[in-house]
Amino acid sequence: MTELAVDQDVTEAVHAVADLARAASRRMAHANRAWKDQGLLAIAAALRERQDAVLAANARDVARGRESGTTEAMLDRLTLTPDRVAALSEALKNLASLPDPVGNVVRGQTLPNGLRMRQVNVPLGVVAAIYEARPNVTVDIAGLALKSGNAVILRGGSAAADTNEALVGILRDALEAAGLPANAVQSVDRYGRAGANVLMRARGRVDVLIPRGGRDLIQSVLNNASVPVIETGEGNVHIFIDESAPAEMAVNIVLNAKTQRPSVCNTVETLLVHRDATALPDVLSALSAAGVRLHVDERIMAELPAGLSAVPACEADWGREYMDLDLAVAMVDSLDAAVRHIRCWSTGHTEAIVTNDLSNAERFIAEVDSAAVIVNASTRFTDGAQMGLGAEVGISTQKLHARGPMGLSELTTTKWIVRGEGQIRT
Amino acid sequence: MTELAVDQDVTEAVHAVADLARAASRRMAHANRAWKDQGLLAIAAALRERQDAVLAANARDVARGRESGTTEAMLDRLTLTPDRVAALSEALKNLASLPDPVGNVVRGQTLPNGLRMRQVNVPLGVVAAIYEARPNVTVDIAGLALKSGNAVILRGGSAAADTNEALVGILRDALEAAGLPANAVQSVDRYGRAGANVLMRARGRVDVLIPRGGRDLIQSVLNNASVPVIETGEGNVHIFIDESAPAEMAVNIVLNAKTQRPSVCNTVETLLVHRDATALPDVLSALSAAGVRLHVDERIMAELPAGLSAVPACEADWGREYMDLDLAVAMVDSLDAAVRHIRCWSTGHTEAIVTNDLSNAERFIAEVDSAAVIVNASTRFTDGAQMGLGAEVGISTQKLHARGPMGLSELTTTKWIVRGEGQIRT
Structure with missing residues (x-):
């Protein structure tokens, strides 16, 4: 276990972000499919409209990376092009065309005493993601979280800081324009590594943390997190x-x-x-x-x-x-x-x-x-x-909650809803 | 985060227990329902046959507890009586009458290219449980884990050490007599608190850890565990x-x-x-x-x-x-x-x-x-x-994997099985 030194101010700031996310998640949970899809389409349109700003921010990140000797493979993953922005926009449109996992009835029955019970899918609430300097993940994860009715807190690699800031701004503006809460998408990039550490240990404030990246990133999250984590990706x-x-x-x-x-x-x-x-x-x-x-x-x-x-x-x-x-x-x-x-x-x-x-x-x-x-x-x-799951959150190699390719429904949990007319236990 | 001081010998000993459990879990995963039920019924019968030994061990635990000033409420939870042993035996018979969650098809389809895919429930593998001085939990959790095709590693409260040792001995003998692996039920009680700490951090060796008990026990497990945990129980x-x-x-x-x-x-x-x-x-x-x-x-x-x-x-x-x-x-x-x-x-x-x-x-x-x-x-x-789930593992208050009353199927994970005749991706 690494001992994490975290500034008190950073802790409070990240907790404040999480609390705003919690409030936004309640509004997202009540947004019906049409409304959420409208938000996704608004983001898709805004990405194309404000593409120049995104590409300019990205050029700054790439230039900084090149100066600091980043490898060509990593620079390639960092780089956005008009085609890549268009692909992100298309992926959001595809997401809008998929069924809503929220409200799906998992199982249900009427008990001998007349109680009607059903277990339905509901959003997890606040989803956090920690990932590397790949700006496409910012849009990708946010889209998946929003479609499934969640709020999301993002922490991307610092090498993509300018690009991510531009993208998060566009996402938030588009949500607001669609009547959805801007705080359903927030970033803690400005709090650096300390912010990521607070996020990993914000038990009760973060419902699930998804690390996206290589083995080192995932291991570091697994070793330090106290919030529930969904492990993805490694495939030998x-x-x-x-x-x-x-x-x-x-x-x-x-x-x-x-x-x-x-x-x-x-x-x-x-x-x-x-x-x-x-x-x-x-x-x-x-x-x-x-x-x-x-x-x-x-x-x-x-x-x-x-x-x-x-x-x-x-x-x-x-x-x-x-x-x-x-x-x-x-x-x-x-x-x-x-x-x-x-x-x-x-x-x-x-x-x-x-x-x-x-x-x-x-x-x-x-x-x-x-x-x-x-x-x-x-x-x-x-x-x-x-495998026909539509969008993919990742491939889970863990056994709890989700195993194998994860679709949108893996970003939900369930709630039992019980209706009676005065039944008591005897 | 508490820093855990753990003896190297204890680490090796607990890891050895977990490795034996892993091997036993493979045999359990292949045991069909009839075979597993036979094992449960064998345990149910052995508990009644060897009741005197259990009660004698329990009397030693209770006497020790009374000497050390344990409260009456805790002594009551520690105490076994012929009626309580009979109830444990009956619960195992009930468990044997329930459907097997293993092999249940969660979903499946044939893809346009002819690939047949189905997702089926399979056992989690190695289930660990950490609980208080309540000997009934020893039998209860072991029964649930075995019915769902898992191996189980138990760590009960030290105040119930003699009772648990007697119970685990009976469980293992009965499994062996039924042709199932004795190592599907093991205890790490002899390694004390240090053993519990190793168990909580045996990532990769333990597939899920279930804390059963009061708020302090659950919080301690949540703070220290690196293995996946299912949180149960607190209800305000x-x-x-x-x-x-x-x-x-x-x-x-x-x-x-x-x-x-x-x-x-x-x-x-x-x-x-x-x-x-x-x-x-x-x-x-x-x-x-x-x-x-x-x-x-x-x-x-x-x-x-x-x-x-x-x-x-x-x-x-x-x-x-x-x-x-x-x-x-x-x-x-x-x-x-x-x-x-x-x-x-x-x-x-x-x-x-x-x-x-x-x-x-x-x-x-x-x-x-x-x-x-x-x-x-x-x-x-x-x-x-x-709610009609049959046996209950506990009430999960977390959002991942299981929420609300957990039945046997929550002690399973899934596996995608894909069958083709040479299909490749194009």
């Missing part, structure tokens, strides 16, 4: 090719899972191959031809097809999320050995098996404990849009 | 009597909510009465006649019916969970004022309105943010058995 994803796997299917699935978009969390990072799998040489050749760097154990090295190159895998490779055109490959003696390897190294995101053996498929499903377990399809399908 | 419950409330209904509901079982969390603790409510004198007289001590604000004091006595309420009374025949009573000028009072003081458990005004009923439902909101019925209905 495995595919197991068993001895019955058809070579062509194995090649297609592994290639797609590794090369279609290597930088995302549902891309495969380790391939496990049964010692008798006839698909092995075709799979290795196809990966190599696609430019994938193979990190292989000794047994795979010994069976490497002629002309292919690979580097020896070390222990650390089994735990690596490369998020690039790199793949660890190991040979296993059995399904049991594959499951043992996965249990040891998986982050619980997604694992797949390629097989034509029914009993192996069922055993893999039963014994692998991940958010998604896939038989004979690409791991790239673990995705809110692909 | 309100009833609001509006100006339209029929006097007879108001009397019946308030009397039932306060006197039917004052020591539980769904009993009413504060009564708010509209200044024009004609029901007021009848309600106060009935409460007084039932022996309820009234803690009233100045305006109620001024309208106290002749012959009734009451004590002036101080600020602290609005935040008190008396859990006894005490009730705080305040007069309010409007529904808005009642909602403001509730927002300020409620623990988010249960609030009720007594009214004949439809618009007041709907506004109360919409504006009060608690796990259960009740119109014209006793607050005592916020209860798993009353």
Whole structure:
């Protein structure tokens, strides 16, 4: 546990922000779908209208980043362009077209004594988000929180401070113009790291905290937060090719899972191959031809097809999320050995098996404990849009509240509503 | 944040317990309902057969407690009798009769590309419980965890150490006899407070921690835990009597909510009465006649019916969970004022309105943010058995994962199972 030194003034200021968010969340909870959608469309329009201001603020952030030696990859994530602003605006319009999760009846019944009970979805209340210098997350998370009837408190990376300030200003103005509370979107960026620390420990004031970013950010939040956290994202994803796997299917699935978009969390990072799998040489050749760097154990090295190159895998490779055109490959003696390897190294995101053996498929499903377990399809399908959830808040790798792709309904909680005419317990 | 000093040996020992629990949880996850129910019935039978040993161990705990000056109320909660052991045994039989939450399909669909997806309930894995010197909780929590396919790690109050050791021994023997893993039930009582601290911070080893007990225990767990926690129990419950409330209904509901079982969390603790409510004198007289001590604000004091006595309420009374025949009573000028009072003081458990005004009923439902909101019925209905959930794990007052009465399904998480025949993303 890190001891957090926090200034008393910052504590009071962040708590004041949270209290304004609480008041705004009550108004958001009562806004019906039409009203909330009007707010989202107003934001979408304002983003395009005030695009020049956003791009100017963003140019200042990028210039500052470049001066301070920020990597090109990080600068790219920080940079907004007219196309990227247009995409943010379109995403808000899509959000407006989705059903409202609030008011959905989860279950209900009339009891023998005549009491009518139903459990309905209601907004969580105050959602906080801590994320890196990616201005798109500012608009994205705010949109999701508003659609589900919540207020949101944002803390973005300081490298994107100017952009975020411009975006939050636009969001608040548009909300107000639509008759919704501006304080439903607030930022604590001006309080820096100390503000983030207060936010993480504002138990009772913040209903849920969503960290969005890399492993370090998420670990830091998990270690320091006392408010409820939803953990998202880390994916050390495995595919197991068993001895019955058809070579062509194995090649297609592994290639797609590794090369279609290597930088995302549902891309495969380790391939496990049964010692008798006839698909092995075709799979290795196809990966190599696609430019994938193979990190292989000794047994795979010994069976490497002629002309292919690979580097020896070390222990650390089994735990690596490369998020690039790199793949660890190991040979296993059995399904049991594959499951043992996965249990040891998986982050619980997604694992797949390629097989034509029914009993192996069922055993893999039963014994692998991940958010998604896939038989004979690409791991790239673990995705809110692909799975038909509409917008995606993230991919939860935790077990409480939400597991796997999270849609809008995961930003709600429930309330039991009980109606009677004087019933008492006897 | 309290800094926890923990011995390295205790850390290793508790982690070893958790690792055995993890292995046992895998076997439990694969046990079908018939098998798990057989285990529960075996425990139920063993408790009766080995009752003498349990009662002898309990007598030692009680004698030690009495020597060290434990209060009679706490001794009562510590004490087991043949009747109480029989009740524990019956509760396990009831648990065996309930449906298995594991394998239940939450949702599912076939996507346009032919992928079949379904989201099913699976056990959480390793459930930990930290509770006070109440031996019944040992059997209760273990039964719930086992029925839902989990392994459980128990940490009971040290004042019940001998009883818990006897009970855990019986549970483990009975599981083994039924062909289920004995390590699905383990205790860390022998590692004392240090063991509890390690358990609270065994992130990745413990899937959920359930504190069962009073406010201090729950706060201590919330402040120190890094594993996911489900908070249960605190209930500062309100009833609001509006100006339209029929006097007879108001009397019946308030009397039932306060006197039917004052020591539980769904009993009413504060009564708010509209200044024009004609029901007021009848309600106060009935409460007084039932022996309820009234803690009233100045305006109620001024309208106290002749012959009734009451004590002036101080600020602290609005935040008190008396859990006894005490009730705080305040007069309010409007529904808005009642909602403001509730927002300020409620623990988010249960609030009720007594009214004949439809618009007041709907506004109360919409504006009060608690796990259960009740119109014209006793607050005592916020209860798993009353609400038809079968067994109850507790009443969650948090918003994530579970809110309100938690049944067996709240001890599960979900897994997406995706089946295809070679589908890839394009």
